[in-house]
């Protein structure tokens with residue numbers, strides 16, 4: 416899908432919505448219900464059920480101190496596909512993403528409830544080794560964060576910390592990961608040079624190379640293009656398209672065009688709730704809820 420359409424035909428509260436919404440929610444709308452704190456069920460499209468699942472999120476809640484930021488979020492993330500989290504600023508997209516690899520553990524005031532599973536294994540629980548978990552879930556941040564070392568050492572960093580010393584293995588992984596991140600041709604003659612001398616777009620692809628060097632089961636991208644110019648953004652979007660199939664990607668984006676171009680599935684969040692979740696084309700062209708339509712067509716947010 417190359418562009419967002421504004422002539423969407425939604426079937427608010429009829430095609431599946433009515434079955435789960437209280438009559439008050441139907442009458443006054445989802446956003447009013449959410450603001451009031453009423454019980455509210457996500458509009459999940461049936462197509463999700465046909466997918467093989469890599470990540471399960473079940474009734475997940477999060478508080479920063481006394482302020483609740485996530486409310487009963489339940490969703491299944493398909494394997495080998497790209498799933499976008501969209502929604503207005505402050506709706507909890509990054510918070511949800513950071514819960515997947517337990518980055519929020521680093522914030523003292525955070526408390527969570529509910530379940531998440533990675534290929535069936537619990538993500539939360541006293542027995543979970545968070546360091547091992549983070550090896551299975553790669554993450555790329557808004558601003559590229561290469562380490563102050565050579566391009567080569569950046570890419571093989573995950574193997575180094577696992578104790579890998581075999582030069583042949585490291586070189587093979589370096590080349591494979593840089594090729595995977597679309598950076599090999601630009602980087603192959605300067606592998607020993609500092610990563611900090613690369614352009615912002617190259618640094619972000621390097622961070623993706625470093626993430627995929629660890630062969631993660633899920634790749635989390637938190638607004639990976641927000642610090643990049645349009646050309647570098649285009650390269651990252653092409654790369655996301657190429658990684659699809661081999662990797663399961665969950666991406667937070669502010670950019671509707673980016674969500675529609677890059678993702679197979681899209682989840683629309685509002686005030687810490689998951690409002691509607693389904694195939695990207697349906698979310699953009701035939702959303703079930705009027706609120707989703709208003710957001711994706713730019714009528715609010």
Ligand SMILES: Nc1ncnc2c1ncn2[C@@H]1O[C@H](COP(=O)(O)OP(=O)(O)OP(=O)(O)O)[C@@H](O)[C@H]1O
Nearest residue numbers: 479484502503504505506507508509510511522669
């Ligand atoms: N470290 C924190 N401590 C306290 N509150 C936080 C913290 N991080 C986020 N919040 C709050 O949690 C809510 C969700 O924020 P979050 O950053 O997840 O939203 P977002 O949808 O990713 O926003 P944006 O699109 O602006 O990045 C907001 O109300 C925010 O102020």
